[in-house]
Amino acid sequence: MTATLKGLLRRLAGWLVILAIAGGALVWWTARWTPDRETYPVQGVSISAANGVVAWGSIKAAGAEFVYLAATDGARTHDARFAANRDGAAAQNIRSGAVHRYRLCSFAADQAANFIRNVPRDSAALPPAVWLDIDHDCASPPSRALLLSELTTFLAQIEAHMGTRSIIAPSPAFDAEYDVSRDVARTTWVRGFFFAPGYGAHDWTMWQASDYVRISGADGTVGWNVVRGDGNGGQ
Numbered sequence: 001m002t003a004t005l006k007g008l009l010r011r012l013a014g015w016l017v018i019l020a021i022a023g024g025a026l027v028w029w030t031a032r033w034t035p036d037r038e039t040y041p042v043q044g045v046s047i048s049a050a051n052g053v054v055a056w057g058s059i060k061a062a063g064a065e066f067v068y069l070a071a072t073d074g075a076r077t078h079d080a081r082f083a084a085n086r087d088g089a090a091a092q093n094i095r096s097g098a099v100h101r102y103r104l105c106s107f108a109a110d111q112a113a114n115f116i117r118n119v120p121r122d123s124a125a126l127p128p129a130v131w132l133d134i135d136h137d138c139a140s141p142p143s144r145a146l147l148l149s150e151l152t153t154f155l156a157q158i159e160a161h162m163g164t165r166s167i168i169a170p171s172p173a174f175d176a177e178y179d180v181s182r183d184v185a186r187t188t189w190v191r192g193f194f195f196a197p198g199y200g201a202h203d204w205t206m207w208q209a210s211d212y213v214r215i216s217g218a219d220g221t222v223g224w225n226v227v228r229g230d231g232n233g234g235q
Helices: 003-032 056-061 082-091 108-118 144-162 172-178
Strands: 043-047 066-073 095-102 129-132 167-170 187-191 206-213 222-227
Touching: 043 206, 056 082, 066 082, 066 108, 066 222, 082 095, 095 108, 095 144, 108 144, 129 144, 129 172, 144 172, 167 172
Parallel strands: 043 066, 066 095, 095 129, 129 167, 167 187, 187 206
Antiparallel strands: 043 222, 206 222
């Protein structure tokens, strides 16, 4: 091996070390970053069964003032830890709300029945949230007109059960496809990692700023959410 080649390999090894350190620092920062508290004073988390048995005192200590809990998914599935998480959050005086993941190929009435079976009415709860994503498991997605009709049915039924209006939480792709924020008259919960999002027909109410945050008291990563802190939705 020539001296020139040895020198090249040493420089390459040095750059690989630098890149590994930089990558590790980025992962560390990403797992701990949350939006500025002066701009967004009210912040909270999203939790599901994937986070294991949650230590709710630690969640509160991390600065979470509210929590949205995975509750139901489509027409048949429910989160196995929803009830335990709801009770654990309440014990620490953390207000909680239930999240339903809406499925494009399931009838609205069946999805509403699933939600109603698993989420009791609670006057102290936050408004239920309806998570809306493009459903790649749905072979024949509905037209916009049908989706809006079915979603309106679903919202009417769960809102009659809960006694409060819902929040809709469309992804950027879902809102681009179905434009639900324009024609479904509900407050919105939007998504945009690290940067305040600019999509939606109206100012957003809540923003999921990251779902990479790691905090003591929960397995894996949690979603980190902020409530709008200014007069224009932070946009």
